[in-house]
Amino acid sequence: MPSISQKGQAMPASPIRRLVPYAESAKKKGIKVYHLNIGQPDIETPEIARNAVKNADIKVLEYSRSEGSEQYRTKLAAYYAKQNIQISAQDIIITTGGSEALLFAMGTVADVGDEIIIPEPFYANYNGFATASGLKVVPVVSNLETGFALPPIEDFEKLITPKTRAILICNPGNPTGYLYSREELVKLKELVLKHDLFIIADEVYREFVYDGTKHYSIMEQDGLDQHAIMIDSVSKRYSMCGARIGCLVSKNKEVIATALKYAQARLSPPTYEQIAAEAALETTDAYFKEVNQEYTLRRNTLIEELQKIPGVKVPKPKGAFYCVVELPVADADDFARWLLEKFQDKGETVMVAPASGFYTNPELGKKQVRIAYVLKREDLIRSVEILGKALRQYNLN
Amino acid sequence: MPSISQKGQAMPASPIRRLVPYAESAKKKGIKVYHLNIGQPDIETPEIARNAVKNADIKVLEYSRSEGSEQYRTKLAAYYAKQNIQISAQDIIITTGGSEALLFAMGTVADVGDEIIIPEPFYANYNGFATASGLKVVPVVSNLETGFALPPIEDFEKLITPKTRAILICNPGNPTGYLYSREELVKLKELVLKHDLFIIADEVYREFVYDGTKHYSIMEQDGLDQHAIMIDSVSKRYSMCGARIGCLVSKNKEVIATALKYAQARLSPPTYEQIAAEAALETTDAYFKEVNQEYTLRRNTLIEELQKIPGVKVPKPKGAFYCVVELPVADADDFARWLLEKFQDKGETVMVAPASGFYTNPELGKKQVRIAYVLKREDLIRSVEILGKALRQYNLN
Numbered sequence: 001m002p003s004i005s006q007k008g009q010a011m012p013a014s015p016i017r018r019l020v021p022y023a024e025s026a027k028k029k030g031i032k033v034y035h036l037n038i039g040q041p042d043i044e045t046p047e048i049a050r051n052a053v054k055n056a057d058i059k060v061l062e063y064s065r066s067e068g069s070e071q072y073r074t075k076l077a078a079y080y081a082k083q084n085i086q087i088s089a090q091d092i093i094i095t096t097g098g099s100e101a102l103l104f105a106m107g108t109v110a111d112v113g114d115e116i117i118i119p120e121p122f123y124a125n126y127n128g129f130a131t132a133s134g135l136k137v138v139p140v141v142s143n144l145e146t147g148f149a150l151p152p153i154e155d156f157e158k159l160i161t162p163k164t165r166a167i168l169i170c171n172p173g174n175p176t177g178y179l180y181s182r183e184e185l186v187k188l189k190e191l192v193l194k195h196d197l198f199i200i201a202d203e204v205y206r207e208f209v210y211d212g213t214k215h216y217s218i219m220e221q222d223g224l225d226q227h228a229i230m231i232d233s234v235s236k237r238y239s240m241c242g243a244r245i246g247c248l249v250s251k252n253k254e255v256i257a258t259a260l261k262y263a264q265a266r267l268s269p270p271t272y273e274q275i276a277a278e279a280a281l282e283t284t285d286a287y288f289k290e291v292n293q294e295y296t297l298r299r300n301t302l303i304e305e306l307q308k309i310p311g312v313k314v315p316k317p318k319g320a321f322y323c324v325v326e327l328p329v330a331d332a333d334d335f336a337r338w339l340l341e342k343f344q345d346k347g348e349t350v351m352v353a354p355a356s357g358f359y360t361n362p363e364l365g366k367k368q369v370r371i372a373y374v375l376k377r378e379d380l381i382r383s384v385e386i387l388g389k390a391l392r393q394y395n396l397n
Numbered sequence: 398m399p400s401i402s403q404k405g406q407a408m409p410a411s412p413i414r415r416l417v418p419y420a421e422s423a424k425k426k427g428i429k430v431y432h433l434n435i436g437q438p439d440i441e442t443p444e445i446a447r448n449a450v451k452n453a454d455i456k457v458l459e460y461s462r463s464e465g466s467e468q469y470r471t472k473l474a475a476y477y478a479k480q481n482i483q484i485s486a487q488d489i490i491i492t493t494g495g496s497e498a499l500l501f502a503m504g505t506v507a508d509v510g511d512e513i514i515i516p517e518p519f520y521a522n523y524n525g526f527a528t529a530s531g532l533k534v535v536p537v538v539s540n541l542e543t544g545f546a547l548p549p550i551e552d553f554e555k556l557i558t559p560k561t562r563a564i565l566i567c568n569p570g571n572p573t574g575y576l577y578s579r580e581e582l583v584k585l586k587e588l589v590l591k592h593d594l595f596i597i598a599d600e601v602y603r604e605f606v607y608d609g610t611k612h613y614s615i616m617e618q619d620g621l622d623q624h625a626i627m628i629d630s631v632s633k634r635y636s637m638c639g640a641r642i643g644c645l646v647s648k649n650k651e652v653i654a655t656a657l658k659y660a661q662a663r664l665s666p667p668t669y670e671q672i673a674a675e676a677a678l679e680t681t682d683a684y685f686k687e688v689n690q691e692y693t694l695r696r697n698t699l700i701e702e703l704q705k706i707p708g709v710k711v712p713k714p715k716g717a718f719y720c721v722v723e724l725p726v727a728d729a730d731d732f733a734r735w736l737l738e739k740f741q742d743k744g745e746t747v748m749v750a751p752a753s754g755f756y757t758n759p760e761l762g763k764k765q766v767r768i769a770y771v772l773k774r775e776d777l778i779r780s781v782e783i784l785g786k787a788l789r790q791y792n793l794n
Contacts, residue, residue: 011658099663128662242668261408265525271639
C-alpha cells in the first residue's frame with residue numbers, strides 16, 4: 001500500500017473538529033448543545049442576495065472569469081472606495097472564500113521552507129494553508145493581559161531571518177477580537193518597509209467593530225502599495241459563509257498577475273455565489289447598523305456574564321465576534337471535552353473551542369478557550385450560566 | 398519591493414489565455430469568432446438543477462460540511478452504484494470543482510520534489526496544480542498515429558524512479574478524446590501494483606463516450622482499493638461548469654482522511670451549488686441520451702469536415718468532446734494567433750487551442766491544435782470551412 005505524503009501527514013486536523021464526535025454523542029443522548037465554538041452567525045443573509053440567486057436568469061451555468069466577473073469586481077472597488085480604500089477592479093481577484101485568497105497569497109509571496117510571521121493566537125487554518133504551501137509559521141506571542149495587542153516590534157525583529165517573506169495579521173482578529181490601532185499599523189508598515197517584506201492582512205471582519213471605533217485597513221496605508229495584500233470575504237459581512245466568495249486585493253501588479261495564474265489553474269470561482277455576493281453589495285446601511293447593534297449587545301452581555309464567574313479573565317474585544325477567555329482550569333482541552341462528555345445542566349451543555357489550537361505552542365493557550373458570540377442574547381446568558389455551573393462542578397472533581 | 402516567490406514565477410500561465418487578447422481585438426473589429434478553443438458546452442444545464450437553486454429555502458447561507466453534505470454524498474454513492482462503482486458516502490469528499498480534487502489528491506500522495514507520471518498531451522492545468530504543489534510532472538508520450546492510446550507499459554517503467562508517487566490519467570481524455578480500454582486499465586493496474594504507486598484517474602468526461610462503447614472506471618478495478626483515487630466533477634456531465642462542484646473518491650481510508658484535512662482548512666464547498674449538483678442527480682436518462690446523440694453528431698460532423706481538408710490528420714475520438722488535430726502548418730501557435738489577428742472570411746474567424754500547451758515539450762505539439770465540439774453542428778461546419786480557407790491562405794503567405 002503506497003504511503004501518504006509527509007505533507008499530508010503533517011496537515012493539521014481542525015482543533016475544533018476533534019470535539020465534534022463528543023458533541024454528536026451528547027446530542028444523541030438528547031442533550032442540547034449551545035455552540036459557542038464556531039463563527040457561523042445566526043443572522044439572516046440579506047434578502048437582496050438570496051433573491052438575486054432566485055431570480056438569476058441562467059440557462060447554462062457557465063464558467064465565470066478566473067479573476068471573477070468584471071461587473072462584480074467593479075462594484076466591489078466602489079464598495080471599498082466608501083471604506084477609504086482606493087483600488088480598481090484590476091487590483092482584485094475574486095476567490096473561492098477568503099481561504100483560497102490566503103492560499104494564493106502564500107503561494108505568491110513564499111517558497112517551500114520560507115517563513116511567515118504571525119501574531120498568535122491566530123486563526124487555526126493559517127497552519128493548514130502554510131503546511132499545504134510548505135511554509136513555516138513563525139509565531140510572535142501576544143497575550144491576554146494586553147488584550148492581545150500588537151506585540152512589541154522588537155519581538156518581530158528578533159524573529160526576522162533571510163527566509164522571512166511576510167507578516168500575516170488578522171484585523172480585527174479571530175480568535176482574539178483585537179482591533180489594531182492606526183499607530184500599530186504604522187509600526188507594522190515601518191517594519192515591512194525596513195525589511196522589504198510583504199504584509200498580508202486578513203480583514204474579513206472589517207465591518208464588525210464596536211464602540212464607535214474605526215477599522216484601519218492595510219490598504220489605507222501610504223507607501224505600502226508594493227507590500228500590502230488584503231484578504232477579504234463576504235462570509236461574515238453578509239452572513240453568507242456558505243457562499244465561498246472572497247477576494248485577494250493588492251496594488252502590486254506582480255502579485256495580482258501571479259495570483260491570477262493560481263486562479264486560472266482552478267478555472268473560476270462559483271457563479272451563483274458571485275451573483276449573490278454582487279447583489280449583497282446593495283445591502284443597506286440600516287442592515288449593518290442593526291447587525292452591529294446586535295453584536296455589540298451580544299458582546300456586552302457575554303463579557304458581563306463571563307466576568308461574573310470567579311477566576312475567569314476576558315478582555316473586552318473591539319471587533320469580530322470572538323473573545324479569548326482564560327478559565328480557572330489547568331487544561332481547557334480536557335474541560336471542553338468534559339463539558340460534552342460528562343456534564344449537563346437541565347439537559348443542556350455548551351461547546352467551546354479550546355484555544356490551544358490557536359497557538360503554535362499549545363501550552364500557551366492551555367487555560368484558554370475561544371467563545372464566539374454568534375448566538376441570541378438569551379442563549380448567550382444561558383450558555384454562560386451553564387459554563388459557570390460546569391466550572392464549579394469540574395473544579396470540585 | 399519584495400519579490401514574488403519562485404513557485405509563483407514558475408506557475409504556468411494558461412496556454413489558451415495567451416490568445417485571449419487577440420480574440421478580444423478581433424471582436425472589437427466586429428469579427429465574429431467561433432470558439433473551438435474551450436470546453437464550455439452550450440447545452441442547457443438541467444432545469445431540475447436550476448430550479449432547485451431557485452426554490453432553495455435558505456435564510457442563512459451557512460457553511461456546509463467540509464466533506465460536503467451527507468445527503469448529497471449519499472445520493473452520489475447511489476449514482477456511482479448505477480455506473481458499476483461500489484462506494485459509500487464515506488469514500489467521497491465533495492470539492493470545489495474537479496480542480497480542487499486534483500490539488501487535494503496531489504497534496505495527499507506526493508511531497509515537494511516527488512514525481513507524477515502523466516501521459517501527454519494532457520490537460521494543461523495539471524501543470525499548474527503540480528507547480529503549486531511543488532511536484533514534477535514526468536510526461537510519457539502518446540501520439541496521434543495511435544489515436545493517443547496508452548503508451549507501452551515499458552515506456553512508463555523507464556520513467557519510474559524512487560521519487561515516483563503516482564500515475565495520473567484522464568479518461569476519457571482532454572485534450573485527446575481517447576477512451577482507455579479495459580485491457581489498458583488492467584495494464585496500468587499491474588504497473589501500479591508492481592511499483593506500489595497511486596493511480597489518479599480524472600474521469601470528469603465519463604458520460605461522454607460514443608459509438609456504444611463503455612467507460613471503465615478506475616474504481617471498477619479489483620485489487621486497486623488502496624491505490625485508486627478518482628477525480629470527478631459535475632461541470633461537463635450536467636453542463637454546469639460554473640458550479641465548481643467536484644469530488645475526490647477513494648476506498649483508501651488514509652487518502653480520504655488526509656484529503657479531509659485539506660478540505661477542513663478551506664472550510665466547505667459552496668452551498669447553493671451543492672444544492673444544484675444534488676438535484677442534478679435526478680436528471681433523466683433521456684437528457685443524457687439526447688446530449689450523447691447531439692455530441693455524437695457533432696463529433697461525426699467535425700471529424701468528417703476536418704478530414705476533407707488536405708494535410709489535416711485527426712483520429713476519431715471515442716470520448717469527451719475534444720480532438721487533437723494535426724494541421725499542415727509548421728507552427729500552430731503562430732497559425733492560431735494569425736487566425737485572430739490577420740484572417741477573416743466574411744467577417745468571421747475561429748479560435749483554436751494550440752496543442753503545444755498540452756505537452757511538456759511544446760515541440761511535440763507544434764503542428765497540433767485542440768478543437769472542442771461544444772458548438773451547434775451548423776457552427777462546426779462553418780468553423781471548419783473557415784479553417785480550411787484560412788489554411789490555404791496561410792500556406793500561400
